Amino acid sequence: MPFSGAEILFDPANLARLGEGLIVTVRIAAISIVFAFLFGMVIGVIALSRSGFVQIPYQLFLQAIRIVPQIVWLFLFFFGFARLLGWNWSGETTGIVVFSIWGAAEMADLVRASISSLPAHQTQSALALGLARSQIYLHVLIPQAVRRLIPASINLATRIIKTTPLLVLITIVEVLKVGQQLIEAKILTNPAAAFWIYGLIFVIYFLICFPIAVLSRRLEAKWSAQ
Amino acid sequence: MELDYPNMIASIPLFARAAWTTLWIAASGILLAGAVGLAGAFCLYLELPYLARPIKAYIEISRNTPLLVQLFLLHFGLKVDALPCAVMALAFLGGGYMAEAFRAGLEAVERSQVESALSLGLSHYETVRHVVLPQALISAVPAIGANVIFLLKETSVVSVVAVTDIVAVAKDLISLYYETAEALVMLVIAYLILLTPVCLAVWRLERKVKYAVFGR
Numbered sequence: 001m002p003f004s005g006a007e008i009l010f011d012p013a014n015l016a017r018l019g020e021g022l023i024v025t026v027r028i029a030a031i032s033i034v035f036a037f038l039f040g041m042v043i044g045v046i047a048l049s050r051s052g053f054v055q056i057p058y059q060l061f062l063q064a065i066r067i068v069p070q071i072v073w074l075f076l077f078f079f080g081f082a083r084l085l086g087w088n089w090s091g092e093t094t095g096i097v098v099f100s101i102w103g104a105a106e107m108a109d110l111v112r113a114s115i116s117s118l119p120a121h122q123t124q125s126a127l128a129l130g131l132a133r134s135q136i137y138l139h140v141l142i143p144q145a146v147r148r149l150i151p152a153s154i155n156l157a158t159r160i161i162k163t164t165p166l167l168v169l170i171t172i173v174e175v176l177k178v179g180q181q182l183i184e185a186k187i188l189t190n191p192a193a194a195f196w197i198y199g200l201i202f203v204i205y206f207l208i209c210f211p212i213a214v215l216s217r218r219l220e221a222k223w224s225a226q
Numbered sequence: 227m228e229l230d231y232p233n234m235i236a237s238i239p240l241f242a243r244a245a246w247t248t249l250w251i252a253a254s255g256i257l258l259a260g261a262v263g264l265a266g267a268f269c270l271y272l273e274l275p276y277l278a279r280p281i282k283a284y285i286e287i288s289r290n291t292p293l294l295v296q297l298f299l300l301h302f303g304l305k306v307d308a309l310p311c312a313v314m315a316l317a318f319l320g321g322g323y324m325a326e327a328f329r330a331g332l333e334a335v336e337r338s339q340v341e342s343a344l345s346l347g348l349s350h351y352e353t354v355r356h357v358v359l360p361q362a363l364i365s366a367v368p369a370i371g372a373n374v375i376f377l378l379k380e381t382s383v384v385s386v387v388a389v390t391d392i393v394a395v396a397k398d399l400i401s402l403y404y405e406t407a408e409a410l411v412m413l414v415i416a417y418l419i420l421l422t423p424v425c426l427a428v429w430r431l432e433r434k435v436k437y438a439v440f441g442r
Binding site: 067068069070071072075076079080082083084158162163164165166168169176179183194195196198199201202205206209210213 | 286287289290291292294295296298299302303304379380382383386393396400406407410411413414417418421422425
């Protein structure tokens, strides 16, 4: 039964609507990734400080973001804060804010780890050679840290993309919601519509995330070999 | 901030019952994922003919698609019932991540270990059982721990296929009483209670493993 009815995928009008939904998904993901990377780098560099005034708030922020599932953060910002604090954000704004904060926390940890995991002798040798602090960062630490950071941060980007389907739950009409609408419109005439539409969305996500994952792995292999 | 505390306290039994559902789905999904992952990683490690390609494809597909879409495809597309669907989707997603964790662990065991064991007269089975697996599992512990926490958190989306987990309870309470903040605060507390012990256990285990491998 579920394998007939594939014609729903060959209707250009359906594909055009899915495309519009996909643009919303990609737009939210892209903006969130940019914000997450920018804020994450700033927070990550600050988090290199060993002072308790930095470490305690940083760890609280990071662990709070990590321990609560993203879906709960979305609900809190969209439904909870609207009720408690009177905020009235659109679904898209909420999505971008939540993904940016979550992504920034994860990115900050990647930045902090990639710099602090460099062996101490790198700094010591550079000091012994007479380099200034700024020169050490610019010519010794950052070029090495970036090679560790880029593959991991590309991975983080795919994680953010893979979290975007949750946006359907805060009323955003992204690709999955458009899929639901198409299925509901055809449910009486085409009972297999759900299989084909969700199957297509499954493939779309794979085609977006897989090449990015391969890129991340290639860069990691290339740079760890050197 | 005024919250309706009596109603929040009254909702505790509902969350407690739903927490069992969440834990049950997480536990069975994670165990299945572990079994799938170990089997997959092992087939790759033994370089079994014909199996490597499909296993690698499975790992890539499960890791590069969102759980929510997997759930929708299984439940609405293939008409799998809600509860088995939740467990299957979690096992499908987790299997890929677990396979990667085990594979990295197996690869971390040096070739010389196997060669030494074989030259000492151990059979292939004994080599795997007493030399390769213990070392591989130990070095895979941090990645497996991270996966367990990740998968437990991922169960939060199963309410989309009508499983009554704690997110579903919170959503029901919101639509029944319109006490949004109260229900969401309870939801956050429920996740903290579920996840904190697991996170602490994983950290402890990681520290022990680190100590066992590298010393102090």
